[in-house]
């Protein structure tokens with residue numbers, strides 16, 4: 001084997017994975033030397049927040065149940081006020097990327113550690129990437145202070161994730177791994193992690209969607225999501241993420257569904273320029289064409305296949321292409337306006353990638 005030189009900025013993190021691991025939460029808070037936790041959820045997951053509060057016993061200080069998609073700055077201000085009034089010394093977030101994102105924004109403005117309990121496959125809990133929306137504009141950045149001190153992955157908590165959210169959320173995770181495979185700062189370790197995550201997720205997602213009570217499938221999906229988040233954490237993202245960011249931010253389209261629809265087309269766009277990444281995706285998915293394999297996976301989980309199904313129209317293509325091609329991220333294939341327009345035309349209709 002010929003080994004190329006590489007640099008790997010590995011990140012610290014304590015991961016506890018397994019059904020029932022939520023029961024270890026109070027021990028984790030003690031381990032961090034904390035005594036007063038703020039429990040954060042979205043309004044939809046307030047009941048799961050109550051369960052967490054009960055498990056915390058006298059370590060529970062206050063709840064904040066208003067975590068919101070894309071982390072509006074006003075919500076962060078509100079949450080910080082609640083935290084300060086209750087004199088909290090740590091944050092416990094149970095939920096998807098929106099709840100984890102709130103914890104990250106709070107970590108930037110306080111010294112308190114975060115314990116993340118992810119219940120979707122978004123993977124944000126593993127990354128030092130924060131996002132904040134101010135006046136309708138979403139800013140993102142990287143900062144090691146936003147990394148959770150502990151991540152508790154308990155697949156039992158994902159059993160309530162409805163199939164229509166679980167499927168696209170799983171493909172959102174696969175997208176992190178696809179781009180990690182051809183990232184300019186990919187290395188053998190991140191590629192191992194990314195390939196294994198695509199294997200784990202693509203093997204179980206149909207089962208997650210068709211048999212929502214299958215604990216083994218849910219567990220495998222969460223494992224794949226953890227790996228995908230780890231791959232995203234230390235690599236730079238390319239055209240796929242840039243395009244999804246533009247579509248989500250400027251057209252207010254749902255995050256995981258946009259990722260799901262775009263992924264086969266972004267993969268096709270890069271296929272010729274990233275043959276090793278394509279070979280790994282094919283090996284992980286048991287297919288001989290990465291883009292078509294991803295498209296077939298989307299079809300098999302009943303996902304929406306075209307952007308027009310989520311409110312985007314052909315009239316939006318030019319605006320989206322010009323936003324996505326401004327300050328493009330590094331990408332294996334050259335990013336051109338015409339190329340992105342063609343990609344979006346196919347993605348709009350949801351045709352099989354050519």
Ligand code: NAD
Nearest residue numbers: 042044070096097098119120122124127129157158160161
């Ligand atoms: P989300 O957190 O908004 O969750 C979607 C909905 O599902 C919410 O209503 C939530 O309460 C509900 N939900 C979550 N888990 C549930 C469960 N187990 N049972 C029932 N309902 C449940 O969506 P998401 O896709 O997880 O996160 C999207 C956000 O995360 C976006 O803002 C995105 O930008 C961000 N994100 C950030 C990173 C990063 O590294 N910073 C990575 C991925 C995503």
